[in-house]
Amino acid sequence: MAGAAGWGLEANVSEPSYAVVEPTSTDLNVDAVVLSCEQGPSRRGLQLRLYLTGDGPLAPKAAAAALKDEPRVELVVDGVSQPADLLFADDFVVVADTADGTMPLLSDALLDKLQAGRRLELRFDLVQQPSGQAPSFDASTVVDLQAGSGGRAVAAVRHCADQPTQHLAETPRGR
Numbered sequence: 001m002a003g004a005a006g007w008g009l010e011a012n013v014s015e016p017s018y019a020v021v022e023p024t025s026t027d028l029n030v031d032a033v034v035l036s037c038e039q040g041p042s043r044r045g046l047q048l049r050l051y052l053t054g055d056g057p058l059a060p061k062a063a064a065a066a067l068k069d070e071p072r073v074e075l076v077v078d079g080v081s082q083p084a085d086l087l088f089a090d091d092f093v094v095v096a097d098t099a100d101g102t103m104p105l106l107s108d109a110l111l112d113k114l115q116a117g118r119r120l121e122l123r124f125d126l127v128q129q130p131s132g133q134a135p136s137f138d139a140s141t142v143v144d145l146q147a148g149s150g151g152r153a154v155a156a157v158r159h160c161a162d163q164p165t166q167h168l169a170e171t172p173r174g175r
Helices: 108-116 150-162
Strands: 018-021 030-039 044-052 067-077 080-088 092-096 098-100 103-105 119-127 139-144
Touching (some): 030 103, 030 139, 030 150, 044 103, 080 108, 092 103, 108 150
Antiparallel strands (some): 018 030, 030 044, 080 092, 098 103
16 A cells, blocks of 8 residues: 555656655545656646546545535645645646646745655645635645655656756758
């Protein structure tokens, strides 16, 4: 079980492009948290991806409730919170605090915190509140940032993002 073992790096490669961990606790349908190296329009960067159990939207495991059209997330690393964006793909959810063009990514400052930190809590505001009630975080997922290869796993995936991108030479058009 990855949650007990902690971060695991992509196997059988010299330069891992992702690290995966199971949450130490969650009250959501989150199966795995993945830190992945992705190519943006002008640079490589890292994304935090949440892979879900089964089909359906990101949702609390408890009783069915109406989900918000515009949910929000807050990242808390060792007690210090920071807002982030929540973006939905076909089979995973991306959590990011910056972007390269339209590609959502994690900032270097947040990656520094993930690499050195001990505990990451993702707090979600997913469920509609009754009219007049203030929005609140209603679900969370916790990751032990030092379990397994811990900060070394974050550093290894960051190395992927530091590699130069491959550019294709354009052949000049005939005159």
